[in-house]
Amino acid sequence: MPTGPLMIIGGAEDKLHKRSILREFVAASGAADARIAVVPTASSIGAEVSGVYDALFRALGAADVVTVAPDSREEAHDPELVARLDRSTGVFMTGGNQLKLSAIVSGTPVGDAIVAAHERGAVVAGTSAGASIQSSYMVAFGGPGSTPKQRMTQVAAGLGLLDGTVIDQHFDQRNRYGRLLMIVSHSPQLLGLGVDEDTAAVVSDEGGSRVMRVLGKGSVTVLDPARMTTNAYEAKRSSPLLASGVVLHVLPEGSVFDLDARALVPQVSAVDPEDAAELAEAQRDLRRMARDIAASDVSPTTLRRRQARTRRQTTPEPTTDPLDGARQ
Amino acid sequence: MPTGPLMIIGGAEDKLHKRSILREFVAASGAADARIAVVPTASSIGAEVSGVYDALFRALGAADVVTVAPDSREEAHDPELVARLDRSTGVFMTGGNQLKLSAIVSGTPVGDAIVAAHERGAVVAGTSAGASIQSSYMVAFGGPGSTPKQRMTQVAAGLGLLDGTVIDQHFDQRNRYGRLLMIVSHSPQLLGLGVDEDTAAVVSDEGGSRVMRVLGKGSVTVLDPARMTTNAYEAKRSSPLLASGVVLHVLPEGSVFDLDARALVPQVSAVDPEDAAELAEAQRDLRRMARDIAASDVSPTTLRRRQARTRRQTTPEPTTDPLDGARQ
Numbered sequence: 043m044p045t046g047p048l049m050i051i052g053g054a055e056d057k058l059h060k061r062s063i064l065r066e067f068v069a070a071s072g073a074a075d076a077r078i079a080v081v082p083t084a085s086s087i088g089a090e091v092s093g094v095y096d097a098l099f100r101a102l103g104a105a106d107v108v109t110v111a112p113d114s115r116e117e118a119h120d121p122e123l124v125a126r127l128d129r130s131t132g133v134f135m136t137g138g139n140q141l142k143l144s145a146i147v148s149g150t151p152v153g154d155a156i157v158a159a160h161e162r163g164a165v166v167a168g169t170s171a172g173a174s175i176q177s178s179y180m181v182a183f184g185g186p187g188s189t190p191k192q193r194m195t196q197v198a199a200g201l202g203l204l205d206g207t208v209i210d211q212h213f214d215q216r217n218r219y220g221r222l223l224m225i226v227s228h229s230p231q232l233l234g235l236g237v238d239e240d241t242a243a244v245v246s247d248e249g250g251s252r253v254m255r256v257l258g259k260g261s262v263t264v265l266d267p268a269r270m271t272t273n274a275y276e277a278k279r280s281s282p283l284l285a286s287g288v289v290l291h292v293l294p295e296g297s298v299f300d301l302d303a304r305a306l307v308p309q310v311s312a313v314d315p316e317d318a319a320e321l322a323e324a325q326r327d328l329r330r331m332a333r334d335i336a337a338s339d340v341s342p343t344t345l346r347r348r349q350a351r352t353r354r355q356t357t358p359e360p361t362t363d364p365l366d367g368a369r370q
Numbered sequence: 371m372p373t374g375p376l377m378i379i380g381g382a383e384d385k386l387h388k389r390s391i392l393r394e395f396v397a398a399s400g401a402a403d404a405r406i407a408v409v410p411t412a413s414s415i416g417a418e419v420s421g422v423y424d425a426l427f428r429a430l431g432a433a434d435v436v437t438v439a440p441d442s443r444e445e446a447h448d449p450e451l452v453a454r455l456d457r458s459t460g461v462f463m464t465g466g467n468q469l470k471l472s473a474i475v476s477g478t479p480v481g482d483a484i485v486a487a488h489e490r491g492a493v494v495a496g497t498s499a500g501a502s503i504q505s506s507y508m509v510a511f512g513g514p515g516s517t518p519k520q521r522m523t524q525v526a527a528g529l530g531l532l533d534g535t536v537i538d539q540h541f542d543q544r545n546r547y548g549r550l551l552m553i554v555s556h557s558p559q560l561l562g563l564g565v566d567e568d569t570a571a572v573v574s575d576e577g578g579s580r581v582m583r584v585l586g587k588g589s590v591t592v593l594d595p596a597r598m599t600t601n602a603y604e605a606k607r608s609s610p611l612l613a614s615g616v617v618l619h620v621l622p623e624g625s626v627f628d629l630d631a632r633a634l635v636p637q638v639s640a641v642d643p644e645d646a647a648e649l650a651e652a653q654r655d656l657r658r659m660a661r662d663i664a665a666s667d668v669s670p671t672t673l674r675r676r677q678a679r680t681r682r683q684t685t686p687e688p689t690t691d692p693l694d695g696a697r698q
Contacts, residue, residue: 188516189542189566189589190620214517217545223620238517238610261517261610265618271634273622282566282589282622286634290593290618292518292551294601294610306599306614 044247046163048203052211052237052260053137053170057098063242063258068102070165070244071132076104079130081156082111083146084138084171091136099134110152118150127155132165135172141182143175144198153201160203167242170211177209178202179232181225186216190223190283192274197225204245204252207233207301214238214260226267227274227285233301234265245301252301256293264291266304372575374491376531380539380565380588381465381498385426391570391586396430398493398572399460404432407458409484410439411474412466412499419464427462438480446478455483460493463500469510471503472526481529488531495570498539505537506530507560509553514544518551518611520602525553532573532580535561535629542566542588554595555602555613561629562593573629580629584621592619594632 047070055063068076080095082088092109099107108126110133112118127133133156135143147153160166166176174180177200184195197208208229210222213236226234237243238260245254256262266289273284291306293299298307313321331346375398383391396404408423410416420437427435436454438461440446455461461484463471475481488494494504502508505528512523525536536557538550541564550562565571566588573582584590594617601612619634621627626635641649659674 187542188545188547188564188591214515214548217516219516219547220542236516259610263516271636277622282587283620284622284625284634285618285620286625286627288618288620290613290616292611292613292616294605294612297612297614299614306612308599 043163046160047165047244047246048160048176049165049167050173050176050204050209050235050237050243050245051167051169052173052213052239052241052258052262054212054215054239055169055242055258056240057094061098061102063240064098065102066242066244066257067132067134067165067167068099068104071104071130074103074105076132077106077108077130078104078132078134079108079110079127079159080134080136081143081147081152081172082109082136082138083113084140084143084175085136086138086142088113088136088138091138095134095136104132112146112150112152115146115150118147118152121151124151124155127152127159130159130164132167133159135166135168135175137170137172140171140174140180141198143171144180144200148175148199148201157201157203166203173211173237174209175200176203177207177235178205179208179225179229181208181210181221184221184224186218187220188217190220190227190285191280192224192277192283193280194224195221197228204235204301206231207235210234210236212239213263219263222263222265223285223288224274224283226265226288227270227272227283230267230270230272232267233304234263234267236263236265238262241295251303253307254293254299254301256295256297256299258295261292261294262297262299264293264299264304265289266291268304371491374488375493375572375574376488376504377493377495378501378504378532378537378563378565378571378573379495379497380501380541380567380569380586380590382540382543382567383497383570383586384568385422389426389430391568392426393430394570394572394585395460395462395493395495396427396432399432402431402433404460405434405436405458406432406460406462407436407438407455407487409461409463409471409475409480409500410437410466411441411463412468412471412503413464414466414470416441416464416466419466423462423464432460440474440478440480443474443478446475446480449479452479452483455480455487458487458492460495461487463494463496463503465498465500468499468502468508468528469526471499472508472528476503476527476529485529485531494531501539501565502537503528504531505535505563506533507536507553507557509536509538509549512549512552514546515548516545518548518555518613519608520552520605520611521608522552523549525556532563532629534559535563538562538564540567541591547591550591550593551613551616552602552611554593554616555598555600555611558595558598558600560595561632562591562595564591564593566590569623579631581635582621582627582629584623584625584627586623589620589622590625590627592621592627592632593617594619596632
């Protein structure tokens with residue numbers, strides 16, 4: 043059985059307007075059949091945060107929403123909380139402090155039940171702290187800045203739902219290139235993922251490959267350090283790090299990326315219906331012009347004039363010459 | 371005759387303490403023989419800015435410092451200003467507004483004299499606005515942010531001292547990955563250079579290759595878009611851009627980068643003298659151990675014990691076993 047989709051959300055997902063990301067989460071969790079477990083442990087105001095997501099997921103049509111809110115490792119052994127996760131079709135981990143989440147949940151029956159939910163095919167989503175904890179190596183905390191510097195951030199163990207990665211969030215808004223570059227300079231076997239606010243990386247198992255699709259307003263930045271050169275093993279104190287040869291992918295909504303091949307999956311670009319009709323007409327005209335030229339060997343000028351006459355008779359508005367391109 | 375070195379400074383270079391970058395500029399301009407022309411045109415408080423650099427360059431030992439401060443394209447035709455540039459061994463363009471600098475100077479006799487100074491071997495340096503104008507394509511202005519978005523920045527023509535590039539400054543401090551990525555997504559034939567504050571990219575012609583050395587507290591970030599995939603030609607309004615497969619190099623002080631080969635030039639890492647002595651001793655010990663093993667076929671344990679006895683007799687302090695590594 044394939045593992046369930048992961049939704050890695052960069053924080054501050056839209057809750058009041060289109061709610062695209064949260065709507066997608068409910069849909070993937072089964073829509074009217076969705077049974078959702080909210081884990082607000084990262085937050086220091088977990089009850090209120092759960093209240094918001096409970097209302098949101100019900101408004102978006104989920105059948106049932108429960109809260110799994112252990113506040114200590116002791117509570118994270120409660121069989122009732124584990125049962126709630128085991129019954130869910132979707133798990134949602136809120137934002138807050140990812141170290142609090144890992145300190146309370148990782149390696150407990152509740153943590154194991156989240157991993158098990160993913161393995162049995164349920165959707166596991168998380169925003170901000172709830173995004174970071176999904177990677178195998180978790181950014182614990184650290185400062186902002188574009189340039190990687192020694193000691194600017196700390197790594198702890200994540201839940202490991204997305205193996206071989208480190209995930210950072212609020213990536214654009216909090217200027218986190220530097221800290222993600224520092225981590226991949228220390229650990230070039232990892233793939234670095236930086237997710238912007240109101241943006242989700244949706245990862246699913248497609249024929250044995252982990253395929254990531256981007257959804258939302260910002261981008262997902264991928265740092266592939268496989269062939270990098272670094273001085274991270276000898277840089278002193280807080281000096282800037284050498285990080286040469288990192289391959290960078292910045293992926294907006296609609297992008298599809300193979301995390302195992304570490305390559306963009308080419309997409310046919312979306313064309314709006316009006317443009318599509320115009321392009322199809324231009325294609326027909328050009329094919330006909332090519333045939334006419336090949337058949338009668340008349341001058342292209344004569345042909346263009348003849349075509350213009352034909353077009354004036356058949357279309358109400360003149361269009362631009364397709365040889366000059368439909369898009370200027 | 372090779373062109374002179376370019377010093378591309380990311381702004382806010384240290385003026386009060388070690389002054390490493392400005393000191394290097396005076397040294398490269400001829401030290402006690404340096405005749406420096408300061409161009410403060412980018413600044414709206416040019417007289418005061420010139421006053422500071424005049425005092426600085428004299429304090430650092432320059433023989434002569436003059437100001438070239440045209441305030442209009444008309445003034446930029448003044449033969450006396452051109453003569454000052456023609457006599458200089460170093461030209462320094464201050465920070466401010468690079469569009470003001472290009473609006474007044476580019477394509478005038480003063481602008482041409484700056485280019486000519488570079489071509490006859492003088493040092494041309496510039497900080498902030500004075501850095502940006504050195505590239506062929508100049509960032510005019512634009513907003514901050516890590517994620518590239520359509521229309522987030524504007525490009526104008528620079529002096530073209532560093533051909534085929536676009537240079538951004540205050541790179542770390544003002545979070546400018548996004549705008550530099552937007553520009554290279556529009557123009558993937560350019561190499562993007564982002565220079566941090568109090569940091570200089572020093573470019574010199576070495577056997578026909580343009581070699582860049584990094585100096586200062588931050589880093590120089592290089593974006594090589596040669597093999598990128600982008601949707602920049604069809605992205606609407608201010609939507610985030612696809613920029614996949616950009617090769618990234620973050621280069622701290624001491625890094626050497628070949629701008630034509632677009633590759634790091636490997637350096638022997640600097641080892642401090644104390645470490646060097648310890649490493650040399652460890653090397654001797656290991657070579658001797660290898661010889662002993664090969665010669666007498668005794669067990670390594672016996673040999674290690676024997677070596678430890680020898681070391682205790684000859685060195686006052688015990689050192690770590692070199693086989694475990696000198697650096698933990």
